[in-house]
Amino acid sequence: MSDNVSAKYEPLQIEPKWQSVWEQAGLNKVDEDPAKPKYYVLEMFPYPSGDIHMGHVRNYTIGDVVARHLAMRGYSVLHPMGWDAFGLPAENAAIKGNTHPATWTHANIDKQKASLARMGFSYDWDRTVVTCDEDYYRWGQWIFLKFWERGLVERKMSPVNWCPGCKTVLANEQVLGDGECWRCKSIVEKRDLEQWYFKITEYAQELLDSLDEMPGWPERVKTMQANWIGRSEGAEVDFVLCGADGEPTDERITVFTTRPDTLFGCTFFLLAPEHPLVHELVHGTPYAADVMTVVRAAERESAVERSMGEREKHGAFTGRYVINPVNGEKVPVWVADYVLMEYGTGAVMAVPCGDQRDFEFARAYGLPIPPVVVPEDDPLADKLRNTPERVLDDVTWECAYDGPGIMVQSGQFTGTPTGKGGEGVTAVIEWLAERGLGTEAINFRLRDWLISRQRYWGNPIPAIHCPACGLVPVPEAELPVRLPQDVDITKGETLADHPEFYETTCPKCGGAAARETDTMDTFTCSSWYYLRYCDARNAEEIWDTDKAAYWMPVDQYIGGIEHAILHLLYSRFFTKVFRDMGLLAHGEPFTNLLTQGMVKLDGHTMSKSRGNVVAPEDIIAKYGADTLRAFILFMAPPDKDLDWSYEGLDGIYRWLARVWRFVNDSAEESASGSDAVAGGDEAAAKLYREMHRVIGKVTDDVARFQLNTSIAAMMELTNSAYEYRNAVPAGGRDVALQREVASALVRMLAPYVPHMAEELWREVLGEPDSVHLQAWPEFDPSAVVTETIDMVVQVNGKVRGKITVATDAPQDEITAAALAAVPSWIEGKEVKKVVVVAGKLVSVVV
RNA sequence: GGCGGUGUAUCCGAAUUGGCACAGGAGGGGGCCUUAAAAGCCUCUGGCCGCAAGGCCGUGUGGGUUCGAAUCCCACCACCGCUACCA
Numbered sequence A: 001m002s003d004n005v006s007a008k009y010e011p012l013q014i015e016p017k018w019q020s021v022w023e024q025a026g027l028n029k030v031d032e033d034p035a036k037p038k039y040y041v042l043e044m045f046p047y048p049s050g051d052i053h054m055g056h057v058r059n060y061t062i063g064d065v066v067a068r069h070l071a072m073r074g075y076s077v078l079h080p081m082g083w084d085a086f087g088l089p090a091e092n093a094a095i096k097g098n099t100h101p102a103t104w105t106h107a108n109i110d111k112q113k114a115s116l117a118r119m120g121f122s123y124d125w126d127r128t129v130v131t132c133d134e135d136y137y138r139w140g141q142w143i144f145l146k147f148w149e150r151g152l153v154e155r156k157m158s159p160v161n162w163c164p165g166c167k168t169v170l171a172n173e174q175v176l177g178d179g180e181c182w183r184c185k186s187i188v189e190k191r192d193l194e195q196w197y198f199k200i201t202e203y204a205q206e207l208l209d210s211l212d213e214m215p216g217w218p219e220r221v222k223t224m225q226a227n228w229i230g231r232s233e234g235a236e237v238d239f240v241l242c243g244a245d246g247e248p249t250d251e252r253i254t255v256f257t258t259r260p261d262t263l264f265g266c267t268f269f270l271l272a273p274e275h276p277l278v279h280e281l282v283h284g285t286p287y288a289a290d291v292m293t294v295v296r297a298a299e300r301e302s303a304v305e306r307s308m309g310e311r312e313k314h315g316a317f318t319g320r321y322v323i324n325p326v327n328g329e330k331v332p333v334w335v336a337d338y339v340l341m342e343y344g345t346g347a348v349m350a351v352p353c354g355d356q357r358d359f360e361f362a363r364a365y366g367l368p369i370p371p372v373v374v375p376e377d378d379p380l381a382d383k384l385r386n387t388p389e390r391v392l393d394d395v396t397w398e399c400a401y402d403g404p405g406i407m408v409q410s411g412q413f414t415g416t417p418t419g420k421g422g423e424g425v426t427a428v429i430e431w432l433a434e435r436g437l438g439t440e441a442i443n444f445r446l447r448d449w450l451i452s453r454q455r456y457w458g459n460p461i462p463a464i465h466c467p468a469c470g471l472v473p474v475p476e477a478e479l480p481v482r483l484p485q486d487v488d489i490t491k492g493e494t495l496a497d498h499p500e501f502y503e504t505t506c507p508k509c510g511g512a513a514a515r516e517t518d519t520m521d522t523f524t525c526s527s528w529y530y531l532r533y534c535d536a537r538n539a540e541e542i543w544d545t546d547k548a549a550y551w552m553p554v555d556q557y558i559g560g561i562e563h564a565i566l567h568l569l570y571s572r573f574f575t576k577v578f579r580d581m582g583l584l585a586h587g588e589p590f591t592n593l594l595t596q597g598m599v600k601l602d603g604h605t606m607s608k609s610r611g612n613v614v615a616p617e618d619i620i621a622k623y624g625a626d627t628l629r630a631f632i633l634f635m636a637p638p639d640k641d642l643d644w645s646y647e648g649l650d651g652i653y654r655w656l657a658r659v660w661r662f663v664n665d666s667a668e669e670s671a672s673g674s675d676a677v678a679g680g681d682e683a684a685a686k687l688y689r690e691m692h693r694v695i696g697k698v699t700d701d702v703a704r705f706q707l708n709t710s711i712a713a714m715m716e717l718t719n720s721a722y723e724y725r726n727a728v729p730a731g732g733r734d735v736a737l738q739r740e741v742a743s744a745l746v747r748m749l750a751p752y753v754p755h756m757a758e759e760l761w762r763e764v765l766g767e768p769d770s771v772h773l774q775a776w777p778e779f780d781p782s783a784v785v786t787e788t789i790d791m792v793v794q795v796n797g798k799v800r801g802k803i804t805v806a807t808d809a810p811q812d813e814i815t816a817a818a819l820a821a822v823p824s825w826i827e828g829k830e831v832k833k834v835v836v837v838a839g840k841l842v843s844v845v846v
Numbered sequence B: 001g002g003c004g005g006u007g008u009a010u011c012c013g014a015a016u017u018g019g020c021a022c023a024g025g026a027g028g029g030g031g032c033c034u035u036a037a038a039a040g041c042c043u044c045u046g047g048c049c050g051c052a053a054g055g056c057c058g059u060g061u062g063g064g065u066u067c068g069a070a071u072c073c074c075a076c077c078a079c080c081g082c083u084a085c086c087a
Helices: A011-025 A054-072 A088-097 A101-118 A134-149 A200-213 A219-229 A260-265 A277-282 A288-308 A356-365 A379-384 A423-434 A529-535 A545-551 A566-580 A616-623 A625-634 A649-672 A682-703 A707-727 A735-749 A754-764 A811-821
Strands: A038-043 A076-078 A153-163 A168-170 A189-198 A231-242 A248-257 A268-271 A315-323 A330-336 A347-350 A405-407 A438-444 A463-466 A470-473 A503-505 A512-515 A554-560 A590-596 A599-601 A788-795 A798-806 A833-837 A841-845
Touching: A011 A101, A011 A625, A011 A754, A038 A054, A038 A545, A054 A076, A054 A554, A054 A590, A054 A599, A054 A616, A054 A625, A054 A682, A088 A101, A101 A616, A134 A153, A134 A529, A168 A189, A200 A219, A200 A231, A200 A438, A200 A566, A219 A566, A219 A590, A231 A260, A231 A330, A231 A423, A248 A260, A248 A268, A248 A347, A260 A423, A268 A277, A268 A315, A268 A356, A277 A288, A277 A315, A288 A315, A288 A330, A330 A347, A347 A356, A423 A438, A529 A545, A529 A566, A566 A590, A616 A625, A616 A649, A625 A649, A625 A707, A625 A754, A649 A707, A649 A735, A649 A754, A682 A707, A682 A735, A707 A735, A735 A754, A788 A811, A798 A811, A811 A833, A811 A841
Parallel strands: A038 A076, A038 A554, A268 A330, A554 A590, A788 A841
Antiparallel strands: A153 A168, A153 A189, A231 A248, A231 A315, A231 A438, A268 A347, A315 A330, A463 A470, A463 A512, A503 A512, A788 A798, A833 A841
């Protein structure tokens, strides 16, 4: 209860005030400090699409609490922010608003920066990066050249994903599961185009292997990346192609298979419709018409239906045969629309008894299904286990069998136990390898990263096409290749429509040449921004290696799960290349990753198009930034999705006002120097103990990112303080203790509600320096130890009584007390067992 | 189809190593203060039985392991997410 009338908590007054004080004092500036341990806290930087939304508020508040908390714990904390500023929305907005993408982008950045500042986030703005600015993107071009030098850049013709909405190609990672563009949701089409690639597949194995050494990443994200990389172990097997006359030729077609042990069951051979051989094989033959029908149908529907999952399989016989290397049998070659050109070699050995897809295809086209791997308990096992030659050409099974079993009808391998990665697999690979017919092989699902985009608003690819010299890199000294400002994108122009940009001379031969007019995927910009923060204003080099060595790796990265594969995989790739270039000591950029949950409304993602957006500014205008920060943290644990609700917002505000009054009252009473009842008072001792319990709890919770429970703990301390004040009348209170509690509480609150804490610290408690420069309250474990302790007594697993014993009481004393506490439950029964759990309970078994 | 996640009060959620299930907040009831209200402060708030003491039940469902299970194991249900003809 308030004995004095204190100043009211007025967040809208104090928040802007302290923001400008901090700004002027340079409170958030940080430099390398060899005397302190470093900590790098990073939140995924935003695309400047408009104002910040609740998802940003949540993401950045979590990061800000961690950053401020660790600074108080004595770390040198790097906590930067910037903008992922290239990208298509700027072009679209520019066309719509008849402005320039740069103008639109920078206007949005200014707006967002103001909003972030209004939230009170502790960013060191001197380190900010804006990826569309020349002093940033020139280094992106430099990276491209270095990758090129290292053989990691390739320009090749390939079937690619074309988004008709964005009018550009996309990398595989940027096509969603249902065949939609990740950005605009258009259905992606396939086109054969010559494009630029970063050879991420060179690092496939390492990207997979190091996931095992990343305990700080959520299992979920690591699984998603491992699945995406998609390593399969198996063999490459060569099949000799027969000519139109049926006689073997010199030509071989290689397939990848994870089950070489099923080779004896291969009764047909499949090519993808896009396979380059298809046309050649059927040209001018009677089979051409049927085959081309399949090819054309596949082309037509590839983008849409192919992504719809399983559907009916179509195919046609080419009239040709290949020779099965294990038994010399001639196997018919078919074209089938379920074979993907993008995976493996685009050719497949079909084993209908062991592969469900092949099984369905065989049934549809009347092809034989000889069993070659049968489970032990199948009647066929006993019948065929000693039958090396093929006697049975069909099965009664409803579907293919791909589990463990024994090999049958499989020549010299008949009777061998087998299965995925089993003995039979190894045996067949060995046999093939000895004869030069195949080798053990690893295949990855991961494709090279297609980085060229046919868009204006991106980082120009620093390459020149010379008619005489071919592809020539732009010399390093000529960087950056500037993005011209006068491209009229409202008319849909790109760099390819701008001769002033592309007309140039060859750096090698001096002849007339043309600049590359594609720009780079924006994900190339976001793959290294965390490194540039380490030395953001360096005009001489991409970063100083000592500075990067000091700050890297990022200790805590925080962002949305939607980047589980995209940005997080690309960044890991970049980091490994930088390590190999000697620019970095580490091969992984982010030691710990927190994927924060989404902020939803009524179970749906908030979006402008759905019209269900809760604007942070509206909350700030009414309650202030501190209340919003505390509220969004309190609503749910950071990694869980959060359904926005206004219920409870008042509760947080009430709590902060309660803290406000307590600190004010404590300060006043301490100033008026009322006669304290020192130490011995029981209520005071309890409050003191509670203070230390909460310090310990909050410290621990931040380390676990349980920011909702750390706030709950501070609420409990607030309640305890009120309890004390209600229990002890004014005049009898320990004012020194009250002030100590107020001081600890304000310091603990500082990372969560930085403005209120600062106001209370300086203006109410009258301390000279910023609360954000104070040491975190020290947790004293001895302060929470009590002389006696309450324990529960269970009999046969049910709570039957309670005892209070000395904290250091010996086990037999506790047992005796426990038995004495539950006489009616053990009377006349034999005590069979007593389990004492220190400090918690005694379990009696009768 | 595959992989992963989640399920606790009226609602959001806590329970860190297997140890008193439900901390904290919201919502609701009651009280104090007030002429009254707001604000504030105090207090109660899972279900059933009982005057009470107390007992029984209770963490999506059903089993199991254990002195003891929200937590571990098995099966199933519901919802969510990712992925998908990957040879």
